[in-house]
Amino acid sequence: AVRFPSALFGVLSVLMLFVLVDELFRNEQKPLFSKQIALLASIILTISSWHLFYSRAAWESNVTIFFFMMGLWLFLKGFRLKRRVLLGLSALSFGLTMFGYYSFQLFTPLFVSGLLVLKFVQMGD
16 A cells, blocks of 8 residues: 555656657657657666666655656646646646655756746747
């Protein structure tokens, strides 16, 4: 019962990485390219010894990594589709990362600030 959530979020992190990498490498001319890169990234995460260790040992880092990737995916999807609901869910997901692992209390606000600056500079062009 204690290890199950960590193992579950470890598996979900692999799926979330696939979706995130597919979104990052999305190309309308070569749609298969993004799927291949996403599959390769997911396979590498699946066999990563660090990921397996933290998934088995019931550390909270797997939950935090999952919500961080989900927040980034929702952020990118929200700006691409211009949906405020997705941006709100992204903020919620990024907020949940700050309760999971101590170092994300510093990393998440810095990362989101940089992400917002990059998006608003991109929108200005």
